Amino acid sequence: MIGIEQLIEKIINELQIRKKKILVVCFGSNLEESIIYDLLEREYLNCQYEFVFSDAYKKNFDTRKWEQLGNTIETYDQNIQKRLQSFDLILIPYLTRNSLAKLAVGVADTDPLSIVLQCLLNGKQILASNHCWNLDTDNAAYRELNNNFFLKNLYEEYQANLLNMGVDSLPLTAWKEAVENFFEEDDSPIKENKQIDYSTDKIFTLNDVKENPGNFKLSKNKMTDLAKEFLLDLQNKEE
Incomplete structure (x- = not known):
């Protein structure tokens, strides 16, 4: 007891x-x-x-x-x-x-x-x-x-x-x-997925890329240097 x-x-x-x-x-x-x-x-x-x-x-x-x-x-x-x-x-x-x-x-x-x-x-x-x-x-x-x-x-x-x-x-x-x-945010692990516009005209930040890294391509999407560095590091880990 x-x-x-x-x-x-x-x-x-x-x-x-x-x-x-x-x-x-x-x-x-x-x-x-x-x-x-x-x-x-x-x-x-x-x-x-x-x-x-x-x-x-x-x-x-x-x-x-x-x-x-x-x-x-x-x-x-x-x-x-x-x-x-x-x-x-x-x-x-x-x-x-x-x-x-x-x-x-x-x-x-x-x-x-x-x-x-x-x-x-x-x-x-x-x-x-x-x-x-x-x-x-x-x-x-x-x-x-x-x-x-x-x-x-x-x-x-x-x-x-x-x-x-x-x-x-x-x-x-x-x-x-x-x-x-x-x-006031709900801390529940189940959260609604954030809708992101993957248009090639948008410049994506590191926060955007970290949420859905599989949806971004270095050759296709415009992004900040920090976001590029994150994707490159992720790719190197997977290889």
Whole structure:
């Protein structure tokens, strides 16, 4: 007969197994922090958070508030690289202009950037809020940051690059809704198959290809470099 302590331990373990694992990567801004913190705090009991902070964030802002919600990853090493595969979702609540530019061209000169790029290679779902760099916001207009059309177009090109790589960069309200939708998703193993348009005019991302790799051909479909790399690696394993 199972004792009370063993029963409690079993229940706790089952609850932990069902919890979604979310990695939150914070770059050097805290714009709209209260909205973002309230959102993550609301779902605290339904998931397991881990946090990564850039040096700029740690220098300018207090991380202790976030550390009440989850553990912190301090360094990027082989053990962390393996653990990244266990996360269900990657959140970037503060995508700054500097981090946007670096990610868009694949630069990984800091641990947080390296972690995000590794998650891209692993095909993880990544949601980034663009309110820190988007020049169409009221905040940018108030600070008169929206007068350089060349820079504005450049940032929009970077955003397009991120989308092709597998990062959804969204306005804060849309980002918040996407995170809420993720929490509301059914965790049942039986899920409705996503309908994908395999038209040759569409450029497919790594996430598209990983869902149905057998339906894609390198010679027929247009796809991002990460998607091509994934298919080539898969073909080499099968040979």
